[in-house]
Amino acid sequence: MTGRAFVVHYLQMLAAMGVGMLVLMPLTMTVDGPAEVDALVMATTMVAGMTAWMAWRRHPWRAIVEMDAVMYVAFVVLFPLLWLGLLSEAAMLVVGHVLMLPAMAAVMLRRPHEHGHHR
Numbered sequence: 266m267t268g269r270a271f272v273v274h275y276l277q278m279l280a281a282m283g284v285g286m287l288v289l290m291p292l293t294m295t296v297d298g299p300a301e302v303d304a305l306v307m308a309t310t311m312v313a314g315m316t317a318w319m320a321w322r323r324h325p326w327r328a329i330v331e332m333d334a335v336m337y338v339a340f341v342v343l344f345p346l347l348w349l350g351l352l353s354e355a356a357m358l359v360v361g362h363v364l365m366l367p368a369m370a371a372v373m374l375r376r377p378h379e380h381g382h383h384r
Contacts, residue, residue, distance in 0.1 A: 271377070275370060278315055278332075285314020300347060300354035304340040304361055311365075312336050332372050339365035 289310040296306050312333045319329045340361035346352040352360065 271373065275373065278318060278369065281314040281318030282311040282336075283314070285312070285317070286310045289313060300357060301340075301344055303354075304343075304358055305337065307358070308337050308340055308361075308365075328372075328376060332369060335368040335372050336365055339368050 286307070293306045293310060296302065298306075315336065316329055316333060319332065340357070342364070343352060343357045343361055347354065347357045
């Protein structure tokens, strides 16, 4: 995969995540739980968009599940810092989103042939 193709594919995946958030956000507004639940619900909206996009582009399911997993892990690794009071709820959400970006790129770089030209 060329650098340009990588960037285009990455931006398409980010757009799919945004669409997932926009479409599913009205449903998530009914969830009022602790910060950990809020983070996982938000991640789920992004995962839904990402999964739909990757499935439409005919990525292998292993690659889809791996990408989805790193999106959740970006938040889950921060939960202990939240519980220890080292991160506020808002900071945990921001840092989780920031961690998600390089984690997704790392998955793409790990298997570039699965994130090249599909469909």
